[in-house]
Amino acid sequence: MQTTDATQAILQPAEDYGKLLLRAVLAIMLLFHGYSKLTGGIGFITGVVEKAGLPGVFAYGVYIGEVVAPLLILVGLFTRPAALVVAINMVVALLLVHTRQFFTLNEQGGWALELQGMYLAGAIAVALLGAGCYSMGGRDGRFN
DSSP states (O other): OOOOOOHHHHHHHHHHHHHHHHHHHHHHHHHHHHHHHHHHHHHHHHHHHTTTSSSSGGGHHHHHHIIIIIHHHHTTTHHHHHHHHHHHHHHHHHHHTSSSGTTBBTTTBBBHHHHHHHHHHHHHHHHHOOOOOSSSOTTTTTOO
């Protein structure tokens, strides 16, 4: 379906507001997890990483995936790479911590990993869509 310039002028702001909303919700929700790691430490994650046979220093990557990348997504700077970092962070979390829950339901009948699934899908969507014009990098920014 082709759009006219007038139709595009109407649709573009709505698309950019949608991208802003998606970015903001994803980033803010992840920042709560990052804040808990900043205040409570990453001892649990270090233990999981070492149990998987990886060096414990890899656990510090959670700060990048749950603090630095969400802040970049929120302001719209290096949005696509930051969203990919979040997606990778979620895949690692699913593999290291949540594999037993992958095919289970929660008490309300929903998927036990619906939150993690939404974070992963949201990050992939942001990586594909970019930041939009309501961002520090702008709609046509190199990595946005």
